[in-house]
Amino acid sequence: MTVPFTLTLDPTRDLLFERIVDVAPELVWRAWTTPALLMRWFTPVPWTTTACDIDLRAGGKFRTVMRSPEGQEFENVGCYLEAVPNERLTWTSALGPGFRPSGAAGADALGIVFTAAITLARHPEGTKYTAHAMHGDAASRDRHEQMGFEDGWGKALAQLVTVAKTL
Amino acid sequence: MTVPFTLTLDPTRDLLFERIVDVAPELVWRAWTTPALLMRWFTPVPWTTTACDIDLRAGGKFRTVMRSPEGQEFENVGCYLEAVPNERLTWTSALGPGFRPSGAAGADALGIVFTAAITLARHPEGTKYTAHAMHGDAASRDRHEQMGFEDGWGKALAQLVTVAKTL
Numbered sequence: 001m002t003v004p005f006t007l008t009l010d011p012t013r014d015l016l017f018e019r020i021v022d023v024a025p026e027l028v029w030r031a032w033t034t035p036a037l038l039m040r041w042f043t044p045v046p047w048t049t050t051a052c053d054i055d056l057r058a059g060g061k062f063r064t065v066m067r068s069p070e071g072q073e074f075e076n077v078g079c080y081l082e083a084v085p086n087e088r089l090t091w092t093s094a095l096g097p098g099f100r101p102s103g104a105a106g107a108d109a110l111g112i113v114f115t116a117a118i119t120l121a122r123h124p125e126g127t128k129y130t131a132h133a134m135h136g137d138a139a140s141r142d143r144h145e146q147m148g149f150e151d152g153w154g155k156a157l158a159q160l161v162t163v164a165k166t167l
Numbered sequence: 168m169t170v171p172f173t174l175t176l177d178p179t180r181d182l183l184f185e186r187i188v189d190v191a192p193e194l195v196w197r198a199w200t201t202p203a204l205l206m207r208w209f210t211p212v213p214w215t216t217t218a219c220d221i222d223l224r225a226g227g228k229f230r231t232v233m234r235s236p237e238g239q240e241f242e243n244v245g246c247y248l249e250a251v252p253n254e255r256l257t258w259t260s261a262l263g264p265g266f267r268p269s270g271a272a273g274a275d276a277l278g279i280v281f282t283a284a285i286t287l288a289r290h291p292e293g294t295k296y297t298a299h300a301m302h303g304d305a306a307s308r309d310r311h312e313q314m315g316f317e318d319g320w321g322k323a324l325a326q327l328v329t330v331a332k333t334l
Contacts, residue, residue, distance in 0.1 A: 002169070005226035007265055058225060058249065059172035081248065081266050082225065094261045094268040098174055099248050099282045101261040103303020115266045136270020 004088035007117055012138045015145055017131040017153045025086045025120040025127045027164040032089055032118060041163045042066075044155035051075075056083050061097035077102070081115070090117040094136075112144050129157065171255035174284055179305045182312055184298040184320045192253045192287040192294045194331035199256055199285060205231075208330045211322035218242075223250050228264035244269070248282070257284040261303075279311050296324065 009016060021028065031037045035052035042049040043066050050073065051065035062078045079097055082090035092115040096102050102113070114133050121128040131153055135141040176183060188195065198204045202219035209216040210233050217240065218232035229245045246264055249257035259282040263269050269280070279302070286297040298320055302308040 005224070005265065010267075013267070057172070090266060092262065092266060092268065095259065095282065098172065098301070099257060099259060099284070100177075100180070100301040101259065101280045101282055101303040101307075103280070103307070113268045113270070115262065115268055117266070134265070134267040136268040140268075140270070 002082075002084050004082060004084050004119065005090070007119075007132055007134075009132070010134070013135045013141050015133040015135075015141060015149050017133075017150060017157075019129045019154070019157060020123055020125050020127070021129050021157065021161050022126040023161055023164040025122055027167050028120055028127050028129065028160065029086045029089075030167060031160045031164050033083075037163055037167075038064075041159035042156060044152055044159065055097070056080065058082060059097070059099050062091045082117070086120060088117060088119050090115065092116070112140050112147075114140065114144065169249070169251050171249060171251050171286065172257070174286075174299055174301075176299070177301070180302045180308050182300040182302075182308060182316050184300075184317060184324075186296045186321070186324060187290055187292050187294070188296050188324065188328050188331075189293040190328055190331040192289055194334050195287055195294050195296060195327065196253045196256070197334060198327045198331050200250075204330055204334075208326035209233075209323060211319055211326065222264070223247065225249060226264070226266050229258045249284070253287060255284060255286050257282065259283070279307050279314075281307065281311065 033054060033056050035054050038052050039049045042064060046069040048067045049064055050067045053061055053063040055061045058081055060080045062080055064076050066074045077096050078091045078093045079095040079099060080091045082088050094102055094113050114135050117132045119130040198208060200221060200223050202221050205219050206216045209231060213236040215234045216231055217234045220228055220230040222228045225248055227247045229247055231243050233241045244263050245258045245260045246262040246266060247258045249255050261269055261280050282301045284299045288295040
């Protein structure tokens, strides 16, 4: 059986986002792993997600295209590292499909490379949802925080819950 | 059951090293995954490997310290991505332990970041041994080739076989 890797928080290089949401882990998982669902919640409005490819296995591709209100598109191509159904989804922009190093393509528009791990745990109210973003250095962490990590992930999660409740 | 990811060769960004060796896959696997054994073969003489940490699971640390004949030491810290016993061992220098992006620390002395996959297959003579090194761009691949990839991996593998035959 595959067991999620135990993650250790490094406050100087990591960002943590925790919420309790009133939908079951299975629905959160579906919203994260089904392209047609992810496209409905992944980017806080008025941004949109115009494309999504998910090859759900370690080494598989995770690709999204985000469109700004002005119509500018940003493609992100990453690689899944862990996919433990209903428990843990981990991917990184430091690698592309097939575990290949991303090189310069791994950095987003702001030059941030990160690994994200979404951990889901059953909770009396639904799901304890933890997003853990890991960076190579404190400068990347701080830049990610300043670009609105907490607010952005919060709005996206609220949208995810709305979508999950329609399932 | 964990199945190794199917790797696709990209000739412009990858290096491939293939040999048939006359020891069983199980012995090659032990030589790659036991620190005391790896230290005996990992660096072509007169280089030596003076330290090795192996946490053999996806997300686990793979650390080596190589010492030049002049006594200069080079530490490499990477992260395992796949560990399928006797079949596939994959790690990358683009990530550190726990899947954290390596940032600048991921490049070696020559600035090369790569993912390596060792694939073992049973063969009438022993083992078909395939090493696949993936890079983010052609320039990194070419630099890796020019620093002696083929020769270095060949000498190290010959040393590995010598060690494996003592087991």
